[in-house]
Amino acid sequence: xxxxxxxxxxxxxxxxxxxxxxxxxxxxxxxxxxxxxxxxxxxxxxxxxxxxxxxxxxxxxxxxxxxxxxxxxxxxxxxxxxxxxxxxxxxxxxxxxxxxxxxxxxxxxxxxxxxxxxxxxxxxxxxxxxxxxxxxxxxxxxxxxxxxxxxxxxxxxxxxxxxxxxxxxxxxxxxxxxxxxxxxxxxxxxxxxxxxxxxxxxxxxxxxxxxxxxxxxxxxxxxxxxxxxxxxxxxxxxxxxxxxxxxxxxxxxxxxxxxxxxxxxxxxxxxxxxxxxxxxxxx
Numbered sequence: 001x002x003x004x005x006x007x008x009x010x011x012x013x014x015x016x017x018x019x020x021x022x023x024x025x026x027x028x029x030x031x032x033x034x035x036x037x038x039x040x041x042x043x044x045x046x047x048x049x050x051x052x053x054x055x056x057x058x059x060x061x062x063x064x065x066x067x068x069x070x071x072x073x074x075x076x077x078x079x080x081x082x083x084x085x086x087x088x089x090x091x092x093x094x095x096x097x098x099x100x101x102x103x104x105x106x107x108x109x110x111x112x113x114x115x116x117x118x119x120x121x122x123x124x125x126x127x128x129x130x131x132x133x134x135x136x137x138x139x140x141x142x143x144x145x146x147x148x149x150x151x152x153x154x155x156x157x158x159x160x161x162x163x164x165x166x167x168x169x170x171x172x173x174x175x176x177x178x179x180x181x182x183x184x185x186x187x188x189x190x191x192x193x194x195x196x197x198x199x200x201x202x203x204x205x206x207x208x209x210x211x212x213x214x215x216x217x218x219x220x221x222x223x224x225x226x227x228x229x230x231x232x233x234x235x236x237x238x239x240x241x242x243x244x245x246x247x248x249x250x251x252x253x254x255x256x257x258x259x260x261x262x263x264x265x266x267x268x269x270x271x272x273x274x275x276x277x278x279x280x281x282x283x
Contacts, residue, residue: 030079119182120156163187
């Protein structure tokens with residue numbers, strides 16, 4: 001009888017013997033912002049992982065062998081767009097048994113604007129679909145995106161109040177590459193031009209002709225703020241700011257979450273948005 005009791009306890013507590021209903025869903029995301037959304041929706045019902053490390057370059061990322069193992073093991077793979085995460089698109093094409101949920105691609109195949117996560121209204125669209133896809137992956141999951149909807153509304157309300165108070169002549173920017181277009185469209189900001197014409201912040205220096213045209217546009221439009229990508233080379237931005245006689249560029253990061261504990265899409269958007277507003281208001 002004693003030995004039977006020991007055997008029963010061993011079976012109960014043996015590794016891997018937990019009920020299938022208590023197993024957590026594994027979700028792999030292309031980068032940290034999407035992982036934050038998944039984490040907020042899943043709460044304690046899932047394990048999430050971001051492939052691109054914090055402050056890593058989304059467009060130029062390359063999968064490691066360990067990343068491939070994670071992808072194959074995951075229940076759901078989440079990306080923004082095949083256009084920005086070409087490396088994930090290539091993996092998906094070579095892995096027919098795995099599907100990527102592209103949040104920046106509508107069901108009819110049309111694309112949301114690049115860097116659509118900088119517009120809270122587009123975020124509402126994306127997290128709504130994300131929640132539906134997660135629930136579809138497991139009929140017993142029953143997760144909700146209510147928290148993310150509240151965060152998007154909160155971010156939008158604060159940023160709209162900040163930028164709507166700016167005079168029209170101050171709502172003008174030059175950016176390093178076309179990454180703030182959705183943000184600018186939402187909050188009435190005019191992007192006069194970009195230092196680089198590629199989606200990647202690591203693209204080669206622009207031509208002298210483009211530099212000259214951009215300098216003329218800055219002077220003609222009265223632009224006072226040039227935004228560069230945090231952690232990237234600012235030499236060209238500093239040079240054109242100096243030639244235009246305006247303050248040095250400011251470095252912002254709307255591309256990924258910072259490494260600070262507790263960082264989230266909401267905290268990133270509000271922090272970067274406040275910094276941008278301050279620069280546009282004071283310069």
